[in-house]
Amino acid sequence: MLTKTPVSLHWFRRDLRLTDNTALHAAQTASTQVIPFYVLSSWKKAHAWTGPNRQHFLCGNLESLAKNLEAIGSRLIIRSGETVSEIERLIRETGATALYTNRDPDPYGQTIETHVIALCNKLGVAFHTCKDAVLHQPQEVLTGNGGPYRVFTPYSKNWLSLPKAQPLSKVRTLGDAPSPKIKSLPLPTVVHWHLPEPTATLPTPGEKAARDRMKTFVDSVRLPRYEETRNFPSVPGTSQLSPDLRYGLISIRELYHRCQQALAQAGGQPAAQSGINTYIKELAWREFYMAVLHFYPEVLETDFNPDLRGVSWHQDPAGLAAWKEGRTGFPLVDAGMRQLLATGWMHNRVRMIVSMFLTKDLHVHWMEGESHFMQLLVDGEIASNNGGWQWSAGTGADAAPWFRIQNPWTQTKRYDPEGKYIKTWVPELKDVPAEMFFAPPTNGLPLAKGYPLPIVDHATERDRTLQRFKVATKR
Ligand SMILES: Cc1cc2nc3c(=O)[nH]c(=O)nc-3n(C[C@H](O)[C@H](O)[C@H](O)COP(=O)(O)OP(=O)(O)OC[C@H]3O[C@@H](n4cnc5c(N)ncnc54)[C@H](O)[C@@H]3O)c2cc1C
Structure with a gap:
């Protein structure tokens, strides 16, 4: 029979669950006691790529995970600060001789992992990483x-x-709970990052x-x-x-x-x-x-398609602000942006429409939209978000060819023919007949009191986009 490791650590990252958790399952199988921990990031106030929605959801998920661990007789240890130093401290405090974690798909998570491997090598601790995400x-x-x-x-x-x-079974024990000598920070709230409480209605965590x-x-x-x-x-x-x-x-x-x-x-x-x-x-x-x-990690810095790296983008602070607020005068675009503000989530079809509008109708660089989405999306995922934005901009892997530009008016007719989605998220349009959302107003009047006229003419901006891309591809 194999001898069990007396004490192992499990480093929770993007695997906040007990069911079918590969590394946790492996740690539990191989160890007498597993000490589960999470290290909170220590940035404060602002981060270009996250905001209160995702952090609040994370806090709820950690609270639920802590309860689930208590229910199986264990205790989640929360630490904050520089990850490698915190892990070193935990290894010394617990006497653990093995560290388990599931591989993080993000480049940032992977970089930290390489430092943790070096630390484990230095301390003679076995490092186990599993495919899980x-x-x-x-x-x-x-x-x-x-x-x-x-x-x-x-x-x-x-x-x-x-x-x-x-799938693997649910983990039902991690051995003894960590000794009270192993201190944990209290469960975090968004205050930990000096963020305000979110105003969006988010999914139930856990x-x-x-x-x-x-x-x-x-x-x-x-x-x-x-x-x-x-x-x-x-x-x-x-x-x-x-x-x-x-x-x-x-x-x-x-x-x-x-x-x-x-x-x-x-x-x-x-x-x-x-x-x-x-x-x-x-x-x-x-x-x-x-x-x-x-x-192709360079996609975070530049266009995936090298032929399109010379496309000229516009600075349009007023247009960008109208887009973020859902006040462009394009009902479907505004509905999507308001759904994002209200819930931290947006339907995929509408993500495609609003991102194409920003990049092809307002000519604003996709990176502006990418970071706005990352700050608000509760599902904000670096790879999918970058991929989605580059797809819409026409610069990405498997991109929509740059010359195929969706028309937000005809997209509305096709995908929201009764205007139900629009009326849910843009209440000032609730009494407007749905057909009015299928083309720009021809009488020069707004669709409803307080609702803006379209901030651009789609046909004109479409031609401009074709020109911009043609120039870039001929360079
Ligand atoms: C501009 C833009 C930005 C996006 N940003 C993100 C993001 O930050 N995080 C994110 O998870 N998705 C992103 N997506 C992809 C997609 O919009 C969402 O995954 C989807 O809307 C999530 O809703 P769902 O779970 O109901 O999807 P479903 O339709 O139920 O699909 C099931 C699952 O498949 C995956 N999936 C589906 N479509 C895609 C796709 N096009 N790209 C990647 N994964 C996909 C998701 O994990 C999704 O949960 C983005 C798309 C665009 C166009």
């Missing part, structure tokens, strides 16, 4: 030549064909709420009808599980396998099977963009 790591999905994919479709075919790991959301989606008609309904923002047709995946409140393996079970049960119903398969393929986008960021 994804079904397939970037290095597992490569072209026939062994290189990374630059477009989604062949990537997704390969991704779908690979065998997927089965593993249980996330599992309930997953079950509701997979077990209801929403999953088999996904293909039909996913493009209509007034319908709860998508899973809205992105914040739960962002914080690892649910495991991607469990979600995938539940979908596979639903697929098996939908035998003989081609429409339902097609809906479920479309959803499964959507999960590959998340890992595709993680792979793009891994192999």
